Amino acid sequence: MTKIIDKKIQSIIQQCESLSIDDIEKLSNYKKLKTISSIKSRRCCDIYLILAIIFGLLSLFTTGISHTGIEHFLEYSYRKLFSIDIYREECLAPKLESIIDIFRPPISCDICHNLNHIERISNITREEFEEKYAYTNRPVIITDAMNNWLATEEFNFKFFKRLYRMNSSALLAVEENCQFFPYRNKDEFETLGDVFDMDLERAYMINDNYRPWYVGWSNCDYSTAYLLRQYYTKPYFLPKQSESSKLDWIFMGTPGFGAHMHIDNVDLPSWQAQVRGRKQWTLRPVPECFFQCKELKFIVEPGEIIVLNTNVWYHKTFVISEDEISITIGSEFD
Ligand SMILES: O=C(O)CCC(=O)C(=O)O
Ligand SMILES: [Fe+2]
Incomplete structure (x- = not known):
């Protein structure tokens, strides 16, 4: 899955570059894509996760947003940080599973x-x-x-x-x-x-x-x-x-x-x-x-x-x- 996403990101970057737009590096979406592709090519799933947790915690404390579960919380953080859909990021799945239980509401x-x-x-x-x-x-x-x-x-x-x-x-x-x-x-x-x-x-x-x-x-x-x-x-x-x-x-x-x-x-x-x-x-x-x-x-x-x-x-x-x-x-x- 991650390979497919990588390929897609690379092909969008290539398409952007083939348009020969002046100062393309200044375009914010182009910059975002380049950042994601460089992080992904270093296989830094953990960096994603750590950044998302820190960002998510900060936003929880500063804005008081209440999330029902850890997945929503991480998904929210990811979307804000990287505009990435967490469920397609396979590297995260096992880590999420192991922490779902901590944030699960108690069960009768x-x-x-x-x-x-x-x-x-x-x-x-x-x-x-x-x-x-x-x-x-x-x-x-x-x-x-x-x-x-x-x-x-x-x-x-x-x-x-x-x-x-x-x-x-x-x-x-x-x-x-x-x-x-x-x-x-x-x-x-x-x-x-x-x-x-x-x-x-x-x-x-x-x-x-x-x-x-x-x-x-x-x-x-x-x-x-x-x-x-x-x-x-x-x-x-x-x-x-x-x-x-x-x-x-x-x-x-x-x-x-x-x-x-x-x-x-x-x-x-x-x-x-x-x-x-x-x-x-x-x-x-x-x-x-x-x-x-x-x-x-x-x-x-x-x-x-x-x-x-x-x-x-x-x-x-x-x-x-x-x-x-x-x-x-x-x-x-x-
Ligand atoms: O059928 C399986 O092997 C697993 C099914 C499962 O995990 C589920 O339905 O949530
Ligand atoms: Fe299951």
Whole structure:
């Protein structure tokens, strides 16, 4: 991602220079671009972060602006300082994750008190779901909500490889505007395009000694979302007024890998449909509830949907299917 941003900045600088404007160095936006490009080429992510924190703290103390979370605070600082969108700066993501928890508002342990296992339910009405689970932060698995989904037959590595083929608008949209998490493969997958460049033998685990991989990305492109929604429908149990967000989140990868333990700072709870493969989830209560609540470990099977508020539960995943990759699709809901 950072490479793409670097390339863009360089190409804008070149375009500016090719205009042969007198005294171009005096133009403030040109100066800003040059500064960013020189900082980026020295790979000084830490300098960005430190400056943003200092600037953010100063503005908090001097203007009394109240921010709801550390991400908003840093985002604000970055925007002011560098006019940069923090969410596209991959170097910041791990640092942000580790400090989200410090600034998170306290969570009531009612959400996990006496919770010893995750319920599996089916045939639930919207009303019952809304009352018991939608906004109560109690995780739940729904076992009958993917009947008639074309996705269960059609979604596989090759499907997404075709959708995100080189230079396709779907791929460009993800690379330019959406989030991409390469997890433990960050040294080899810089963009989603790199994932689909992988040879099919590795993708399909043809050899026993294949190298595991696991990635996740958001699809924030309207036409790709429209296409994907031909293959699944909004889960029947979600409240009627709830608009599934326009963002689909897709997670995909081989047994042996998954997402590390983390807590999110997104707006809403979410559902995630296990289209293929099996995935083990570990949910850990927030530290203030350690003495009242238990860590929960369970498996989501193909055809099941987990509903979870990832803002109040630490969560980690691990693909455990025997002979196929795990593919999930999900979304936040309100
Ligand atoms: O499915 C995964 O591996 C991770 C999902 C996750 O972190 C999330 O939905 O917030
Ligand atoms: Fe998460």
